[in-house]
Amino acid sequence: MTLPEFGSGKQEWRKHLVSRRKAVPAEVREAEAQALARSAAALAWRAATVCAYVPIGSEPGSLALLDELRSAGRRVLLPVVTGAAPLDWGVYFGEDSLVPGPHGLREPSGLRLGPNAVANADAALVPALAVDQRGVRLGRGAGHYDRSLAGVSGVPLIAVVRDEELVDLLPGEPHDVRMTAALTPGGGLVTLSGM
Numbered sequence: 001m002t003l004p005e006f007g008s009g010k011q012e013w014r015k016h017l018v019s020r021r022k023a024v025p026a027e028v029r030e031a032e033a034q035a036l037a038r039s040a041a042a043l044a045w046r047a048a049t050v051c052a053y054v055p056i057g058s059e060p061g062s063l064a065l066l067d068e069l070r071s072a073g074r075r076v077l078l079p080v081v082t083g084a085a086p087l088d089w090g091v092y093f094g095e096d097s098l099v100p101g102p103h104g105l106r107e108p109s110g111l112r113l114g115p116n117a118v119a120n121a122d123a124a125l126v127p128a129l130a131v132d133q134r135g136v137r138l139g140r141g142a143g144h145y146d147r148s149l150a151g152v153s154g155v156p157l158i159a160v161v162r163d164e165e166l167v168d169l170l171p172g173e174p175h176d177v178r179m180t181a182a183l184t185p186g187g188g189l190v191t192l193s194g195m
């Protein structure tokens with residue numbers, strides 16, 4: 001599949017990546033979700049508290065991934081959108097504990113832990129449309145994760161993408177928080193250069 005030319009803007013990349021995701025057959029998506037859940041469970045051996053997300057639309061991942069982390073004894077935190085402010089966080093206690101949020105999201109219903117919870121996590125799985133070898137991540141363009149992760153240090157930031165969404169070079173801006181790794185269905189955990 002051809003990629004947009006280097007130098008094209010973030011919006012073109014987003015359009016291209018979203019339409020490519022929508023074309024992925026359901027059975028491929030399901031197989032990829034299972035591979036991601038297995039890799040995430042292995043990763044959890046090194047992480048007591050893991051920030052993660054409930055996938056919407058064609059995003060990679062699944063509730064099964066979150067349940068695997070819980071079964072491995074990890075505390076799983078999920079984001080809560082609070083307008084333009086940094087994301088708040090709540091604990092995942094299984095599918096029944098989720099309530100509808102904005103943008104078709106499902107969010108944790110319980111206690112809010114405050115935006116700082118991510119800084120105290122042991123790892124964060126971050127939704128992304130793509131990530132490049134330097135760790136530059138492309139999100140949905142609302143800036144939620146960039147605002148929430150600015151200033152967070154020492155927490156492995158792991159972009160969850162399909163194999164073909166780990167690309168050589170994305171357009172980056174100074175506010176883009178660099179990811180330390182990518183989690184892909186085919187490659188498992190891939191460390192990124194941070195250069």
Ligand SMILES: Nc1nc2c(c(=O)[nH]1)N(C=O)[C@@H](CNc1ccc(C(=O)N[C@@H](CCC(=O)O)C(=O)O)cc1)CN2
Nearest residue numbers: 053054055056057058079081103127139140142144145
């Ligand atoms: N699963 C998930 N949770 C997340 C994010 C995300 O990207 N994915 N976020 C990342 O920042 C935050 C929420 N921000 C969001 C900002 C915009 C849209 C959005 O544009 N949604 C589309 C529908 C998407 C679809 O169905 O695929 C829409 O509202 O039209 C979604 C979430 C926190 N939680």
Ligand SMILES: Nc1ncnc2c1ncn2[C@@H]1O[C@H](COP(=O)(O)OP(=O)(O)OP(=O)(O)O)[C@@H](O)[C@H]1O
Nearest residue numbers: 010137138139140141142143144145146147150175
């Ligand atoms: N640390 C920050 N403080 C304030 N605004 C920010 C910060 N980081 C990003 N923004 C703003 O958020 C908007 C979206 O940024 P960008 O296009 O990089 O989003 P993204 O990384 O794709 O999305 P997201 O982080 O929501 O997944 C931009 O207008 C940007 O100026």
